[in-house]
Amino acid sequence: MRLSVAGCSALGGRETNQDSWFAGERLIAVADGVGGAPAGEVASRLAVESVAAAGPDTAPWEAAVRANAAVRAYAETDPATHGMATTLVIAALGPDGRMHGAFAGDSVMLVQTDQVELLSTPHTLGAELVAAGHLTAEEGARHPNRRALVRAVGMEAVLRPGHWTRPAVVGERYLLCSDGLTDALDEQALLAALTGLRAADPRQCVETLVRLACEAGARDNVTAVVGDVVAWPT
Structure with missing residues (x-):
């Protein structure tokens, strides 16, 4: 088996693009530089380059830890990037024939079969407070700092x-x-789009999703990468 892949990215409502992505035959990844912190585009690029260098035979959670080390090491050499951080989601077709994934931050990872299943959970203050039972889902959705990241690549020495x-x-x-994609397209709109694109190839899928998000008024960079599990040609 391998992955049939494609990726697409757009500025959305930003002047610069702080997202980075990678798409290979057994490995896909997306990183979103943390806004409000310096050099988000540097952090996302370093994270994705580190994951790509680790390759699909490295467990994604180990690749994420390596990316964290790479981002923090770079920040120590360049004061202009001190404090930079990025979200990161990784999915890899491992040598064991299984799919493996890792995530940090609030980028999104899901799988579509006959239904759509969310594979990542947001590492945000609101989500953490709800998960710990301190807030209800409704209270978490109204919390003024609900979107604040509590975990991301580069944020802490240990990821x-x-x-x-x-x-x-x-x-x-x-x-x-x-x-940027899921903020512009709510759950219902995203599910409808994915259902309508189920027969589309990965390139058409990502380009359509990014276009729909931009048309919906995306205020952030929008990046999507798709990997379809396919059989090796005989």
Whole structure:
């Protein structure tokens, strides 16, 4: 098995693009430089380059830890980038024939089979307070600092990425995206778009999703990467 892949990115409502992405035959990744922190575009680029260098045979959670080290090491050499950070989502078709993923921050990762399943959880203050039982979902959605990141690549010396493992099944579609996409397209709109694009190839899928987000008034950079699990040609 391998992945049939494509990626697409747009400025959205920003003047510069702080998103980075990678798409290979067994590895896909998306990083979104943290806004409000310096050099977000540098952090996202370094993270994705580190993941790509680690390759698909490295467990994604280990690749995320390496990316964290790379971002922090760079920041120590360049004062202009001190404090930079980035979100990161990774999915890889491992040598064991299973799909493995890791995530840090609030970028999104999901899988589409006959339904759509979310594979990542946001590392935000609002989500953490709800998960810990301190707030209800409604209260978390209204919290003034609900979007504040509590975990991201480069934020702390030790990164604890979320992770998952599942069987790789031909026909499944993995979508990794920055929150610029999911902020512009609510859950219902995204599900409708994915359903309508189920038969489309990865290139058409990502280009359509990014276009729809921009048309919906995306205020942030919009990046989407798709990996379809396919069989090796015989």
